[in-house]
Amino acid sequence: MKQGIVYLVGAGPGDPGLITLRGRDCLRRADAVVYDYLANPCLLEEARADVEKIYVGKERGRHHLPQEQINELLAELAQAGKTVVRLKGGDPYLFGRGGEEALFLHRAGVEFEVVPGVTAAFAAAAYAGIPLTHRDYTTTLGLVTGHEKPEKKMSSLDWGKIATGMGTLVFYMGMVNLSLIVRELIRNGRSPQTPVAIVRWASTAQQHSLIATLEDVEEKARAASIGPPAVIIVGEVVDLHKRLAWFENRPLFGRRVLSTRAAAQASGLRDLLEERGAEVVSVPTIALAPPADWGPVDRELDRLAQTDLLILTSVNAVDFFFERLRSKGSDARALAGVTLVSVGPKTAEAFEPYGVKADLVAADYRAEGVVALLKEQGVQGRRVLYPHAELARTLIPDELRALGAEVAAPVLYRTVVPQEGGETLRELLVKGALDAVTFTASSTVDHFVAMVGEDAAQLLRGVVVVSIGPLTSRTARKHGIEVTVEPRDSTLDAMVEALAQHFKTHPTSPVRD
Numbered sequence: 001m002k003q004g005i006v007y008l009v010g011a012g013p014g015d016p017g018l019i020t021l022r023g024r025d026c027l028r029r030a031d032a033v034v035y036d037y038l039a040n041p042c043l044l045e046e047a048r049a050d051v052e053k054i055y056v057g058k059e060r061g062r063h064h065l066p067q068e069q070i071n072e073l074l075a076e077l078a079q080a081g082k083t084v085v086r087l088k089g090g091d092p093y094l095f096g097r098g099g100e101e102a103l104f105l106h107r108a109g110v111e112f113e114v115v116p117g118v119t120a121a122f123a124a125a126a127y128a129g130i131p132l133t134h135r136d137y138t139t140t141l142g143l144v145t146g147h148e149k150p151e152k153k154m155s156s157l158d159w160g161k162i163a164t165g166m167g168t169l170v171f172y173m174g175m176v177n178l179s180l181i182v183r184e185l186i187r188n189g190r191s192p193q194t195p196v197a198i199v200r201w202a203s204t205a206q207q208h209s210l211i212a213t214l215e216d217v218e219e220k221a222r223a224a225s226i227g228p229p230a231v232i233i234v235g236e237v238v239d240l241h242k243r244l245a246w247f248e249n250r251p252l253f254g255r256r257v258l259s260t261r262a263a264a265q266a267s268g269l270r271d272l273l274e275e276r277g278a279e280v281v282s283v284p285t286i287a288l289a290p291p292a293d294w295g296p297v298d299r300e301l302d303r304l305a306q307t308d309l310l311i312l313t314s315v316n317a318v319d320f321f322f323e324r325l326r327s328k329g330s331d332a333r334a335l336a337g338v339t340l341v342s343v344g345p346k347t348a349e350a351f352e353p354y355g356v357k358a359d360l361v362a363a364d365y366r367a368e369g370v371v372a373l374l375k376e377q378g379v380q381g382r383r384v385l386y387p388h389a390e391l392a393r394t395l396i397p398d399e400l401r402a403l404g405a406e407v408a409a410p411v412l413y414r415t416v417v418p419q420e421g422g423e424t425l426r427e428l429l430v431k432g433a434l435d436a437v438t439f440t441a442s443s444t445v446d447h448f449v450a451m452v453g454e455d456a457a458q459l460l461r462g463v464v465v466v467s468i469g470p471l472t473s474r475t476a477r478k479h480g481i482e483v484t485v486e487p488r489d490s491t492l493d494a495m496v497e498a499l500a501q502h503f504k505t506h507p508t509s510p511v512r513d
Helices: 021-029 041-046 067-079 098-107 120-127 159-165 175-187 217-223 236-244 263-275 295-301 315-327 344-354 367-377 395-402 422-430 442-452 470-478 492-505
Strands: 005-010 032-035 052-055 083-088 111-115 141-145 168-172 195-200 208-213 230-234 256-259 279-282 287-289 309-312 339-343 360-362 383-385 406-408 411-416 436-439 464-467
Touching: 005 021, 005 067, 005 098, 021 041, 021 083, 021 111, 032 041, 032 067, 067 083, 067 098, 083 098, 098 111, 120 168, 120 195, 120 230, 141 159, 159 175, 175 217, 175 230, 195 217, 195 236, 208 217, 208 236, 230 236, 256 263, 263 279, 263 315, 263 492, 295 315, 295 411, 309 315, 315 344, 315 411, 339 344, 339 367, 344 360, 360 367, 367 395, 395 406, 422 442, 436 442, 436 492, 442 470, 464 470, 464 492
Parallel strands: 005 083, 005 111, 032 052, 032 083, 141 168, 256 279, 256 436, 309 339, 309 383, 339 360, 383 406, 436 464
Antiparallel strands: 168 230, 195 208, 195 230, 287 411
């Protein structure tokens, strides 16, 4: 049997976007992923669906698997012929026990490779607006762990050299020993007025930066209930935080926002929200399913040569249409001579991966916009194909037929209520754990109510409800749900921007665990 290999991959400090391209590529080819408490679980989405996932996270006072057993597990998996990714928070070789694991694999004769990651000190400083070095402040930097082996106490460190030998000091895992760190630094010559930053959950939506001095940092940390995971930054460069902080200043920072989009479409909204600082909770309230009968769609696909216009009004419709076309052994060439009509720019963008571009894009991102656009173009005597969601309004076919067009409108896909997620939604609402809920279609509202229960509107009181447009808002109000934010344009970008503006003009305390 061919022996496998172990990749010791640094996952970075929390923001999944900080993993290296090499680390992502290793995840995509892995047969097994052995991952840590501080490795963002979102990164597991990069792995294959059939990958073996093994959690060995270590939290203070609670180890899922002792280090010695982790070492043995990595070797056993590789010796069984598997490609293994050991996904570690931060960098494997910087206070991450990666060296111990590599030595064990070397002794066991197991091939391994180390993929560096962004270490917590660098990420915490950058995301808190603190350059660890600066020509006007210091050109020296020291990294110290505050959590060594039990037999290696911090009190045994050479504090005389540490305290004044480096301009900037960063302590990893030092919150438990904060009193000792402060005492020894001051006793060994560091000024009590030296600026200090404690950065908790660096690079995530829960990041919290506390700024103090050596003299008062313990008191401030107790008052703010700051605990691990955190890094402690000591040095004059901390003063730059006042001018260079950016991460925690984003418009939706600290806000917990629910996305109700289908799982396959959730990433687009999630990315927009996270770019503005939100913590996104995804609980799909719609699942997509094919029509009960493909026959009507297939008959229209066979008649594309006689079709003048194809109207697709959502990204879902684009994907279902072209996948069905492909399943019948055809591709975009079958649309030669057909005018492609899209609702809005996002739907138009969805055409491009299939090798075509939308010819006409409605400026009003609703069915009314399509009708107005085609009325200008003229449709009398023309054959129109409008494959749509099962519960779509009949406005487009009705209006176009009234204008003299021949319209075929087969059901292309259905939206159904997911089997799971209702309990999670209720728990989030009952606990008051959400700042905002987003609805991107009427079906997301209907299904949300079906999953949560008849008291959904009551549970949403105090939560900012964001609707993508008038039709979705109408559905929400039908269920007694008050819509707080509705953008002028019915797009995801406009919806997220409107939410950011709402919190700017109506600031409230963000949700904290």
